[in-house]
Every structure is written in C-alpha cells, then in structure tokens.
Amino acid sequence: MGQHGAKARETLLDAAEELFARYGIDAVSNRRIAEHAGTANHSAVAYHFGGRDELLEALITRHLEDTHRRRAVLTEQLDDGAGLRDLLACLVLPWVDHLASLPVPSWRARFLHQMRAVPSMQSVLQRSAVANPVSEDLIRRTQAAVGDLAPAVLHGRSWILGTMTIGVCAEYEARIQDGAETPNWTGVGYFLIDSCAGMLSAPVTHPGDFLPQPSPVYLL
Structure with missing residues (x-):
C-alpha cells in the first residue's frame, strides 16, 4: 500500500473510532464514516477494508x-x-x-x-x-x-x-x-x-x- 493509501486508511480508522465511540456501532454507517474522514468517496470503507467486520477488526487490533x-x-x-x-x-x-x-x-x-x-x-x-x-x-x-x-x-x-x-x-x-x-x-x-x-x-x-x-x- 502506498503512502497516500496508508494515510487514507488511518484517517478512516480515526473517523470510525470517534463516531463509534460517540454514537455506538450500529448507529454509524460506512458513508457517515467516509464523510467524517473528509472523503467524497462514500465507498472508501469498502475499498480500504473490504467490509464492516474487517473495519471493526482493524480498529480493535490497530x-x-x-x-x-x-x-x-x-x-x-x-x-x-x-x-x-x-x-x-x-x-x-x-x-x-x-x-x-x-x-x-x-x-x-x-x-x-x-x-x-x-x-x-x-x-x-x-x-x-x-x-x-x-x-x-x-x-x-x-x-x-x-x-x-x-x-x-x-x-x-x-x-x-x-x-x-x-x-x-x-x-x-x-x-x-x-x-x-x-x-x-x-x-x-x-x-x-x-x-x-x-x-x-x-x-x-x-x-x-x-x-x-x-x-x-x-x-x-
């Protein structure tokens, strides 16, 4: 993964961790995470992590x-x-x-x-x-x-x-x-x-x- 891709992934992790902490896991959509991370690509979570469970696992282990x-x-x-x-x-x-x-x-x-x-x-x-x-x-x-x-x-x-x-x-x-x-x-x-x-x-x-x-x- 290139430097830009790694930075985008970390930005998504930061955004997801904050939103999940504030509102709960089920109350936050992947689209909302992407928007909070400042990206216009609403499929960014799927692109970088593959799916919801993979995002959560990455957050747990980071x-x-x-x-x-x-x-x-x-x-x-x-x-x-x-x-x-x-x-x-x-x-x-x-x-x-x-x-x-x-x-x-x-x-x-x-x-x-x-x-x-x-x-x-x-x-x-x-x-x-x-x-x-x-x-x-x-x-x-x-x-x-x-x-x-x-x-x-x-x-x-x-x-x-x-x-x-x-x-x-x-x-x-x-x-x-x-x-x-x-x-x-x-x-x-x-x-x-x-x-x-x-x-x-x-x-x-x-x-x-x-x-x-x-x-x-x-x-x-």
Whole structure:
C-alpha cells in the first residue's frame, strides 16, 4: 500500500473510532464514516477494508503492538514468585499507559466499551486479549495465583473485571475530554489493579452457577 493509501486508511480508522465511540456501532454507517474522514468517496470503507467486520477488526487490533511492547517490558521485571497484584499490574498498566499516550480527546476506551455489545466481534476481542505469548503466560499465571477458585467463579469474576476495567477507562476518558478531570491515568491504573486483586481474592460465600459461560476478560 502506498503512502497516500496508508494515510487514507488511518484517517478512516480515526473517523470510525470517534463516531463509534460517540454514537455506538450500529448507529454509524460506512458513508457517515467516509464523510467524517473528509472523503467524497462514500465507498472508501469498502475499498480500504473490504467490509464492516474487517473495519471493526482493524480498529480493535490497530494499537495492540504498542500494548504488547509495554507488557513485555513490565513482564521481564517479574520474578518466578510474583504475586497476584504484580501479575495484574502487567495486565492492566500497559493498557492504561497506552490510553495515557493518546492525544486528547481520545476515543479508544469508549470505542472498546461500545464494541463489547457487538456479538459478531466477541471472538475478535477474545483473540486480541491473548494475542501474544506474554499475555497468554500472564493470564495463566494469574489464574494459578487464584487456583482455589472454582472455574465458574473465576470466569464470572473475570467477566466483571473486564466490564469494570473498560467501563472505568471509558468514563474517565470522557471526563478528561469534558475538562472534569486532570489526566492521571497512572492513578486509574493502580486503582484498577487494587480493585481487580480484591475481586479475585474475595471469599466465595455462596457457590452457584452464576455466569457458567461468561465472556472472557478483555484487557487490550
């Protein structure tokens, strides 16, 4: 792809991410994305991505390399006896630090918050969350650190943590844009780490079948 084509593709991705974050996935047409990107070619999305699902997948995966790089750096500092909180830090902080690196206003967290409601993209989100060996190993070690939890409880709590993490970041992103917050993404990250550790280590007082097949945690 030439330089012009690559720039046009990125412009479309930026426009789509903003519109999807603001209005929801189903409320935004490909034509509206093209117009917001400043192109008169209303078929630009189809030309550059092939279809709607391909556009959404490109949006989901566009920043993964940066997050994976940050995660690898943190993970290299862990020792074999790393505890739950240190493992969670390696999962949460790279995602939050990436959000902190984006220009204001950013739309990343709000876009992913909207994406969780799109059934056809659930498998893409799941693959993206464990798209490299470092992430896979961290998730395995985190599960081992709370190995006394029944699998259904662990999966159910992971679903809650994924919802909480993306939801908190999406709301914080909006508050920064509105001027209600001075950005402190590091503080948000450690708040989420503490909250996740508390959730995973909490006692089970009433075993049951709540969420026997929940959605996985997504920390992109």
